[in-house]
Amino acid sequence: MPHRNKLLLLSGAFAIITLSPSGASATNGYFAHGYGARSKALAGASTAFSQDAIAAAVNPAGLVYVGDRADIELELFAPFREYQVNGGASPSSVFPLNPGTQESESNFFPVGTLGWSHKLDEQQSIGLTLYGNGGMNTDWRQVNNTSPYCGGQPGVFCAGRTGIDMAQAFLVGTYARSFDHGRYAIGISPIFAAQTFKARGLASFAAFSSDPNHLSDKGRDYSFGAGFRIGGQAELIPGLRLGASYKSRIYMSEFERYSGLFAQQGGFDIPDSFNVGLSWDVNRELTTNFDIEHIRYSEIKSVGNTLQPLTPGSLGTGAGPGFGWNDMTIYKFGAQWKQNAEWIWRGGVSYGQQPIEGSEVLFNILAPGIQEWHLTGGFSHAWSKQDELSFAFMYSPQKTITGPNPLSPGQTIDLSMTQFSLQFAWSRRF
Numbered sequence: 001m002p003h004r005n006k007l008l009l010l011s012g013a014f015a016i017i018t019l020s021p022s023g024a025s026a027t028n029g030y031f032a033h034g035y036g037a038r039s040k041a042l043a044g045a046s047t048a049f050s051q052d053a054i055a056a057a058v059n060p061a062g063l064v065y066v067g068d069r070a071d072i073e074l075e076l077f078a079p080f081r082e083y084q085v086n087g088g089a090s091p092s093s094v095f096p097l098n099p100g101t102q103e104s105e106s107n108f109f110p111v112g113t114l115g116w117s118h119k120l121d122e123q124q125s126i127g128l129t130l131y132g133n134g135g136m137n138t139d140w141r142q143v144n145n146t147s148p149y150c151g152g153q154p155g156v157f158c159a160g161r162t163g164i165d166m167a168q169a170f171l172v173g174t175y176a177r178s179f180d181h182g183r184y185a186i187g188i189s190p191i192f193a194a195q196t197f198k199a200r201g202l203a204s205f206a207a208f209s210s211d212p213n214h215l216s217d218k219g220r221d222y223s224f225g226a227g228f229r230i231g232g233q234a235e236l237i238p239g240l241r242l243g244a245s246y247k248s249r250i251y252m253s254e255f256e257r258y259s260g261l262f263a264q265q266g267g268f269d270i271p272d273s274f275n276v277g278l279s280w281d282v283n284r285e286l287t288t289n290f291d292i293e294h295i296r297y298s299e300i301k302s303v304g305n306t307l308q309p310l311t312p313g314s315l316g317t318g319a320g321p322g323f324g325w326n327d328m329t330i331y332k333f334g335a336q337w338k339q340n341a342e343w344i345w346r347g348g349v350s351y352g353q354q355p356i357e358g359s360e361v362l363f364n365i366l367a368p369g370i371q372e373w374h375l376t377g378g379f380s381h382a383w384s385k386q387d388e389l390s391f392a393f394m395y396s397p398q399k400t401i402t403g404p405n406p407l408s409p410g411q412t413i414d415l416s417m418t419q420f421s422l423q424f425a426w427s428r429r430f
Helices: 003-017 037-041 053-057 060-065 203-208
Strands: 069-086 100-103 109-119 124-134 163-179 184-200 221-237 240-247 273-281 286-295 328-338 343-352 373-382 387-404 412-429
Touching: 037 343, 037 373, 037 387, 037 412, 053 060, 053 069, 053 109, 053 124, 053 163, 060 124, 060 163, 060 184, 060 221, 060 240
Parallel strands: none
Antiparallel strands: 069 100, 069 109, 069 412, 109 124, 124 163, 163 184, 184 221, 221 240, 240 273, 273 286, 286 328, 328 343, 343 373, 373 387, 387 412
16 A cells, blocks of 8 residues: 555544544543553553654654554543532632532543554654543533532532533654664654643633633634654663653644633643653563653643632633642653564553642542553564554552632542553554
């Protein structure tokens, strides 16, 4: 199949799968713990260890080592979220919530990931990668509407069915080049990004919004932008590799329909991030990997600004309230065992302190990105000289954070989440 036709096929599949409104994927805040089944099975520890055409999503330099190939993958992601409100309203309460426990619906999401790479010669490769982020998806339906706090009105915030739906899609082109007989490599990837967002059930915050007509229940909105990623890999000594990459901040157009919700009149840029990793071939069969990733959520005002002070007309302004997320640093370890020419087995674990302070739990009912530990595993099976099937599994055990309702003294809110993920991949070498 001509390379141009392969690209058209990959692009069409990506548009159908990843840009679907149901797309969601999150583990470290709203960034995925890895990209591609092989990386995810290693808990994302792949900055210095590139194995497929999706490697450019982590380190574009690695594309020069993967050859001519295409990777088509589908993930089933399942986050289970709930919140619990304890305590009643006090005389000084401004915004009390209904006591009790609620579980978010819409817990299963399909996510597509695609990659293509082509060697121009022994030193140069080009490629295309398509993947997504997301996971700020909540759907709170079952709420006690007999509470006097809501005056008989349903919804978390007394304004009907409540939740938000956020997804991000990335189209990444890559050029990579190796030097010194393959010991060193560099790569660069321009990134084109699209976001989609909708919110419902937030009308009760109208008094706090600078633009109440663009706060909630405005349907699905879209945002577009661009950035870049650069990276390098080096073989320090035989079998020991160092990798590093940097993804720039991606400047996005505003969500105009939600200019009264997000800071900077609907601003929602994508934060920059850093990756560094080591990969060591212990022997011919066993490879171990260690990565560190740092994500600067606090640099994005709509994400990093704290909720307080929430004053009349403050939502949507340049320094308006946000979700109060801190930066994240994630530590990842993965190991791969090559049993024989047909079977490869993988496992990994990662940890990163979740980004939400207890003081920020009220707004983060909408986006409880609180996971810390991720346990992963998977395998690849070569069923022909050209074709390979891969599988990855992720389990993130339940994490709970507790904090006060800042608008209702005496009330506390517990946010909890557990996650599972299954990812299937088909790869073909050309």
